[in-house]
Amino acid sequence: MTAHEKLSMAQALNRALRDSLSDDPTVVVFGEDVGPLGGVFRVTDGLTAEFGEDRCFDTPLAESGIVGVAVGMAMNGMRPVVEMQFDAFAYPAFEQIVSHVAKMRNRTRGKVALPMVIRIPYAGGIGGVEHHCDSSEAYYVHTPGLHVVTPSTPADAYTLLRESIASDDPVVFLEPKKLYWTKEEVELGVKPPSIGRAVVRREGTDATLIAYGPSVPIALEAAEVADREGRSLQVVDLRSIVPFDDETVAAAVRSTGRAVVVAEAAGFASVSSEIVARVTERCFHSLAAPIRRVTGFDIPYPPPKYEHLHLPGVDRVLDAVDDLQWEDS
Amino acid sequence: MTGDADHLLPSDSPVTLIDANGHPVADAGRALPDEAALRRALASLITARRLNDQAYALVRQGRLAVYPSSHGQEACQVAAAQVLDEGDWLFPTYRDTVAAVERGVDPVEALTLLKGDWHCGWDPYEHRVAPHATPLATQLPHAVGVAHAARLRGEPTVVMALCGDGGTSEGDFHEAMNFAAVLKAPVVFLIQNNEYAISVPLARQTAAPSLAHKGVGYGIPGERVDGNDVAALLSVLDSAVAKARAGEGPQLVEAHTYRMQAHTNADDATRYRDAADVDAWVGRDPITRLSAYLSIDESAFRAEAERVAEHVRDGLNRDVEPEPALLFEHVYARPTPQLREQAAQLADEIEREVASR
Ligand SMILES: Cc1ncc(C[n+]2csc(CCOP(=O)(O)OP(=O)(O)O)c2C)c(N)n1
Ligand SMILES: [Mg+2]
Numbered sequence: 001m002t003a004h005e006k007l008s009m010a011q012a013l014n015r016a017l018r019d020s021l022s023d024d025p026t027v028v029v030f031g032e033d034v035g036p037l038g039g040v041f042r043v044t045d046g047l048t049a050e051f052g053e054d055r056c057f058d059t060p061l062a063e064s065g066i067v068g069v070a071v072g073m074a075m076n077g078m079r080p081v082v083e084m085q086f087d088a089f090a091y092p093a094f095e096q097i098v099s100h101v102a103k104m105r106n107r108t109r110g111k112v113a114l115p116m117v118i119r120i121p122y123a124g125g126i127g128g129v130e131h132h133c134d135s136s137e138a139y140y141v142h143t144p145g146l147h148v149v150t151p152s153t154p155a156d157a158y159t160l161l162r163e164s165i166a167s168d169d170p171v172v173f174l175e176p177k178k179l180y181w182t183k184e185e186v187e188l189g190v191k192p193p194s195i196g197r198a199v200v201r202r203e204g205t206d207a208t209l210i211a212y213g214p215s216v217p218i219a220l221e222a223a224e225v226a227d228r229e230g231r232s233l234q235v236v237d238l239r240s241i242v243p244f245d246d247e248t249v250a251a252a253v254r255s256t257g258r259a260v261v262v263a264e265a266a267g268f269a270s271v272s273s274e275i276v277a278r279v280t281e282r283c284f285h286s287l288a289a290p291i292r293r294v295t296g297f298d299i300p301y302p303p304p305k306y307e308h309l310h311l312p313g314v315d316r317v318l319d320a321v322d323d324l325q326w327e328d329s
Numbered sequence: 330m331t332g333d334a335d336h337l338l339p340s341d342s343p344v345t346l347i348d349a350n351g352h353p354v355a356d357a358g359r360a361l362p363d364e365a366a367l368r369r370a371l372a373s374l375i376t377a378r379r380l381n382d383q384a385y386a387l388v389r390q391g392r393l394a395v396y397p398s399s400h401g402q403e404a405c406q407v408a409a410a411q412v413l414d415e416g417d418w419l420f421p422t423y424r425d426t427v428a429a430v431e432r433g434v435d436p437v438e439a440l441t442l443l444k445g446d447w448h449c450g451w452d453p454y455e456h457r458v459a460p461h462a463t464p465l466a467t468q469l470p471h472a473v474g475v476a477h478a479a480r481l482r483g484e485p486t487v488v489m490a491l492c493g494d495g496g497t498s499e500g501d502f503h504e505a506m507n508f509a510a511v512l513k514a515p516v517v518f519l520i521q522n523n524e525y526a527i528s529v530p531l532a533r534q535t536a537a538p539s540l541a542h543k544g545v546g547y548g549i550p551g552e553r554v555d556g557n558d559v560a561a562l563l564s565v566l567d568s569a570v571a572k573a574r575a576g577e578g579p580q581l582v583e584a585h586t587y588r589m590q591a592h593t594n595a596d597d598a599t600r601y602r603d604a605a606d607v608d609a610w611v612g613r614d615p616i617t618r619l620s621a622y623l624s625i626d627e628s629a630f631r632a633e634a635e636r637v638a639e640h641v642r643d644g645l646n647r648d649v650e651p652e653p654a655l656l657f658e659h660v661y662a663r664p665t666p667q668l669r670e671q672a673a674q675l676a677d678e679i680e681r682e683v684a685s686r
Contacts, residue, residue, distance in 0.1 A: 065504030072474020107448035243665035
């Protein structure tokens with residue numbers, strides 16, 4: 001199927017679920033309020049009506065139970081796609097994710113695979129109150145056995161989710177909730193694999209901005225502004241944090257010799273730290289300056305009225321770019 | 330919603346069909362399993378005891394890291410496996426090695442985890458036995474998921490999910506019971522109440538009238554059974570499995586038994602319980618009472634038990650050379666580029682070490 005349509009990210013995700021449910025009778029969708037309501041972000045809108053209660057259903061409020069039941073269903077021939085209502089409400093499922101979802105294949109020497117997807121709306125920027133805005137990716141990426149992906153565009157959201165559902169490995173699918181409503185022309189069709197592949201979103205020659213999920217639009221905007229100021233910034237969108245695309249990222253940084261990592265999560269012991277370490281190990285001799293990070297502060301996610309102070313913004317990104325030891329400064 | 334909970338309540342006292350002296354209990358309200366079934370159970374009990382004690386000995390010989398024995402709980406182990414059909418599933422805890430073996434898992438493979446050769450030693454699909462679960466109660470939601478998937482496909486599968494008394498305090502016990510009830514999943518939850526969770530007695534675990542009463546809160550019928558009476562266990566579990574298979578939803582069974590030995594070899598039970606408490610249970614042993622009832626000399630079954638013990642000794646005394654590549658092979662369906670790099674690094678280290686010898 002190939003069609004061009006203008007879709008928001010939430011609609012693209014909905015399409016991906018619908019198309020997966022249609023194509024594969026073993027796909028089942030469940031979680032809190034995902035049935036008749038269609039999920040609090042409407043990502044599962046209409047699925048119960050179209051596919052019936054057995055294929056898309058509401059569960060009791062119990063995140064460990066949701067993920068644990070998905071493990072059992074995946075052990076027994078199904079491809080469950082479960083929704084955690086918000087980032088911070090996935091924490092009750094942490095033990096299941098870390099001790100079972102991530103380890104089953106390894107524990108059983110490949111005998112038991114867990115083809116399942118855990119969808120988690122994450123990160124801030126929507127004026128949400130506490131427990132609704134966490135950037136929890138570091139917890140998952142630190143756990144061997146999980147794939148962790150995060151789209152920044154509706155088109156990628158569609159492709160990545162289709163691919164995640166088809167994957168024989170468990171995938172933690174992080175959905176930047178502030179991007180749910182951004183729309184773009186989406187070509188719904190078979191795409192080259194995107195799990196494990198970063199993509200260069202904007203070409204540039206002076207420095208590379210490395211971002212993922214909710215921070216990609218910030219990086220793109222910063223590149224736009226920098227361009228007007230005479231500086232050409234390249235933007236790399238990771239899309240897939242695990243597996244990590246060292247090749248694309250390192251090639252990008254080598255091509256410019258300077259880099260800034262942009263991410264919402266607290267910077268300490270984070271995905272951004274890992275990126276800096278990996279790129280430095282690989283590109284040391286191509287670097288004209290130490291890689292800078294623009295991240296959230298090392299604080300609990302702040303209240304809505306403080307959010308703008310915390311989130312990496314265009315100015316902070318440009319300041320970091322200015323700091324990259326340019327010869328003429 | 331109905332307000333009526335009476336039909337969910339367990340019997341006032343645990344169901345017993347054969348008492349500790351080997352006498353049939355009058356007016357038990359349930360028929361005894363037939364003699365062939367009881368003879369088969371006795372044979373398995375004797376093998377099970379031998380396996381427990383052999384494994385315990387292998388720890389002392391340094392062949393196993395540790396062994397959480399089900400010595401004294403063999404009736405639960407044997408009955409849990411024997412009431413299942415081939416297409417059913419068993420979800421064991423770390424203490425349920427014997428149940429896994431009774432279901433068909435090779436005892437050497439069942440001990441792989443504790444031998445240290447790998448985590449799960451068997452193919453869970455071969456006998457439909459899930460890997461040993463060590464994080465308490467976390468296997469219970471999996472059992473519900475397996476059962477629900479089978480139900481969606483219209484398969485007659487029933488899942489036997491094992492749990493200890495201490496494990497019932499975990500959140501996953503609650504979540505699994507609730508999910509199973511809401512989904513009407515064909516799961517039989519069997520709690521082996523052996524009165525202790527390592528050092529902590531049941532009174533510190535719950536204020537419920539019994540663990541079987543916990544079913545009421547979920548709309549799951551609960552029953553209590555003498556966990557050292559294999560006849561009662563076979564009868565009660567058989568009914569529970571039949572109800573679950575017939576679409577009546579999940580069932581909860583609490584078996585009253587006792588942990589005769591320390592939690593594992595690494596534990597010192599004298600620090601928290603008296604020898605007299607343990608002695609009181611010696612007379613309720615599941616094997617002596619059944620052989621008394623059947624008037625069978627246990628020695629008739631010794632040969633098979635010894636054969637299994639020998640097989641275990643052979644297997645455990647055989648060293649398996651670790652395969653370094655295995656560390657990376659099954660983390661994902663296909664190793665990531667990073668894991669390929671790390672595997673190559675390790676292989677290179679080993680090669681250089683060998684070359685330098
Ligand atoms: C989540 C979790 N917490 C703690 C432990 C450590 N632990 C192992 S066994 C055990 C006692 C469990 O008692 P019970 O459920 O009664 O089972 P039993 O050992 O008596 O068979 C504890 C606390 C664990 N394995 N998992
Ligand atoms: Mg116990």
